Structure formats: C-alpha cells, structure tokens
Amino acid sequence: MIVAKKIFELPEFHATGGRVIKNLRIGWECYGRLNADRSNAILVAHYFSGTSHAAGRYAKDDVYPGYWDVLIGPGKAIDTDRYFVFSADTLVNLNARDPRVVTTGPATIDPDTGRPYGLSFPPVTIADFVAVQKALVDHLGIRKLHAVIGPSMGGLQTLAWAAAYPGMMDRIMPVVCAGEIDAWLIAWLGLWGAPIRADPAWKNGAYAIDAQPAAGLTLALKLITLQANHGQWVDAQFGRAFADEGAAPVDALGNAYKVEAAIAAIAAERASIADANHLLYLVKANQTFAAGPTGTLADLENVRAKTLFLYSSTDQVFRADKARATAAAIAKGGAPVETAEIQGPFGHANGLFAMAPLGDRIADFLSR
Numbered sequence: 001m002i003v004a005k006k007i008f009e010l011p012e013f014h015a016t017g018g019r020v021i022k023n024l025r026i027g028w029e030c031y032g033r034l035n036a037d038r039s040n041a042i043l044v045a046h047y048f049s050g051t052s053h054a055a056g057r058y059a060k061d062d063v064y065p066g067y068w069d070v071l072i073g074p075g076k077a078i079d080t081d082r083y084f085v086f087s088a089d090t091l092v093n094l095n096a097r098d099p100r101v102v103t104t105g106p107a108t109i110d111p112d113t114g115r116p117y118g119l120s121f122p123p124v125t126i127a128d129f130v131a132v133q134k135a136l137v138d139h140l141g142i143r144k145l146h147a148v149i150g151p152s153m154g155g156l157q158t159l160a161w162a163a164a165y166p167g168m169m170d171r172i173m174p175v176v177c178a179g180e181i182d183a184w185l186i187a188w189l190g191l192w193g194a195p196i197r198a199d200p201a202w203k204n205g206a207y208a209i210d211a212q213p214a215a216g217l218t219l220a221l222k223l224i225t226l227q228a229n230h231g232q233w234v235d236a237q238f239g240r241a242f243a244d245e246g247a248a249p250v251d252a253l254g255n256a257y258k259v260e261a262a263i264a265a266i267a268a269e270r271a272s273i274a275d276a277n278h279l280l281y282l283v284k285a286n287q288t289f290a291a292g293p294t295g296t297l298a299d300l301e302n303v304r305a306k307t308l309f310l311y312s313s314t315d316q317v318f319r320a321d322k323a324r325a326t327a328a329a330i331a332k333g334g335a336p337v338e339t340a341e342i343q344g345p346f347g348h349a350n351g352l353f354a355m356a357p358l359g360d361r362i363a364d365f366l367s368r
Contacts, residue, residue, distance in 0.1 A: 016127055049274075052087040125288055155176060306368075311323035
C-alpha cells in the first residue's frame with residue numbers, strides 16, 4: 001500500500017491539567033475505506049517511539065514499511081479490504097523532527113510568544129492522547145469503532161479508550177502492555193530520561209532547535225533500545241564479536257564490541273529525527289498513566305469490549321505477570337477476555353517483530 005500523511009487540527013485543546021493548547025495539530029494516516037454506515041473502523045494506537053505509520057509505504061522505494069505491515073493490508077489479518085484502519089501521531093511525538101510526523105509539543109512554536117514552547121508546554125497524559133483521537137473519530141463521523149488496538153504505549157491508549165468510552169468500541173486488542181504502571185516501571189522510565197537531564201546542552205529544556213542535547217538523547221535511546229529487546233536476540237545477533245575485527249576490546253578503552261556499536265548506530269539514527277524534550281514529556285505521560293480515576297486495575301472493570309490481550313513472557317518493560325493481571329481485571333468486570341503469548345526472541349519488541357504467527361488468531365478475533 002502507498003499511504004499519505006493527513007493532518008487533523010483543533011483550534012484549542014484543554015489538557016488534563018486545565019491548560020489550553022492552541023492550534024493543536026497531529027498527523028494521521030489510513031488504510032482501506034469506511035463503509036456506508038461507518039461501522040468498520042479500527043483505530044491503531046502507536047508505541048512510545050512510534051508514529052502513525054502503522055502499515056504501507058509513503059513511496060514505492062521506501063526501504064521499510066509501517067511497523068505492523070505484516071498484519072495490516074489487503075487480505076492480511078487486519079484486512080483493509082474489509083476494515084478502515086487508521087492511526088494518529090500522538091501529542092509530543094518523539095519523532096518531532098521527522099518531516100513526515102505532525103505533532104504538537106515542546107518543539108512547536110508557541111503562538112503567544114513566537115518561540116518554541118520548551119518546558120512551558122503543559123504536561124500531557126495518555127488520556128490527552130486519547131481525547132485528541134476521540135476528536136478525530138468524531139470528525140470522521142464514526143460513532144462506534146469496530147476495534148481499538150495497539151502495542152506498548154499503544155496498548156495503554158487502547159485500555160484508556162476502553163475504560164473512558166466503554167460503549168464506543170466492540171473489541172480491543174492491547175499488546176505488550178499493562179493496566180497499571182508500577183514503581184519498577186516508573187523508575188525505569190525515569191532512567192530513560194535521565195541522560196537528557198544530565199547533558200549540559202539540555203539547558204533545562206531551553207536549547208535551540210539546531211542545538212539540542214544530542215549526546216544525552218542518543219544515550220537515552222540506547223537505554224530504551226536495549227530494554228525493549230531481549231538477551232535472546234542480542235546474544236544470537238552479536239555474540240562477543242568485536243566492532244572492528246582487528247581491534248580487541250581488551251587492547252584499548254576505545255575498542256568496542258559489535259553489540260555496542262550496533263546499538264549506538266541505532267540510537268544515533270533515531271536521535272536524528274527525535275526531540276529531547278518530547279522524550280521527557282512522553283516519559284511523564286507513561287509514568288502517570290491511569291486508565292481511569294484510581295490509576296489501578298480496578299478502573300478496567302468498567303471495560304465492556306471483547307478483549308484479546310497479547311503479551312510476551314520475556315517482556316522487560318511490561319512484565320508478563322502484570323499483563324496477565326490486567327487481563328484478569330478486565331474479565332472481573334464481565335467482559336469476555338482471551339489471552340495469547342507472543343513467541344519470539346525480542347522481549348518487549350515481540351509486540352512489533354513477532355506478530356505474524358498470531359495473524360490467524362487476530363483475524364478470527366476481529367471477525368467474530
């Protein structure tokens with residue numbers, strides 16, 4: 001599929017804390033067509049470092065398609081011959097410097113000052129991401145969604161959708177996530193942002209657009225990349241190979257292992273289109289996630305949608321016991337719940353890279 005980025009705008013948006021964000025803009029894209037009664041829409045919410053590019057390519061010569069292209073498309077598990085599938089860039093999207101990402105956040109020009117918001121931008125929550133998506137859904141004239149689905153932070157948004165608007169979707173498919181952010185994950189999320197705060201170039205968030213804290217941002221993305229994967233994949237992929245075959249790490253402090261060089265390259269590439277303040281705002285949004293008023297699993301007893309909960313037993317971000325407890329909390333409220341384990345060597349990233357074997361299960365769930 002060849003897809004195009006669209007733009008959705010709101011003249012003003014009232015964030016959770018009460019602050020008003022003016023001239024809000026997000027990007028979104030879609031695959032397939034809405035049917036006559038607008039009942040075939042599936043919303044896909046994206047993960048922490050992702051974008052609305054869930055499937056297809058922007059151009060035929062693009063090297064990589066959207067992250068769930070193996071699932072979304074004509075004749076695939078999420079069949080775009082049957083469903084209208086759409087996804088939106090979140091507020092404070094990490095990839096704010098990617099020309100194909102449209103997002104309002106700290107890097108956006110404040111219309112009242114003519115300068116980037118920086119840390120004057122109001123803190124936003126997962127609930128705010130969902131509220132903006134709800135405005136887009138209303139704009140499209142969709143009264144009820146066939147399903148809401150998404151991996152990781154997209155799973156948090158899926159759960160927030162189901163708790164806040166329990167009658168507005170028939171099904172949900174949260175993937176590699178949990179309904180409650182525990183102290184362990186709060187601490188890890190804080191560590192994701194710590195290298196940025198420690199970089200003198202951060203300047204308390206007041207860095208120039210062309211002088212962001214690249215060292216801190218790159219180190220933050222190294223941490224995120226490593227934790228989101230698993231030793232099974234890392235060991236098999238790199239072993240103890242040297243970055244430079246003739247430069248043994250034991251011979252000099254500057255000599256590295258192949259795994260170190262590879263993660264550094266991945267992080268540097270991601271940092272080139274990311275924004276440091278946006279990463280910090282995303283950290284806060286995930287730390288403060290609450291599907292409902294209590295911020296506990298009890299909020300999920302309000303869910304009414306049929307649920308397929310997919311988790312990874314080797315997940316080092318949202319642990320499997322937390323995922324299973326989330327599914328149990330939804331079931332306690334009376335909603336029909338199915339669970340399945342994603343098998344693969346990638347840990348948390350199984351929710352992106354090991355989904356193909358579950359295609360038939362997903363197709364069946366969506367069609368019932």
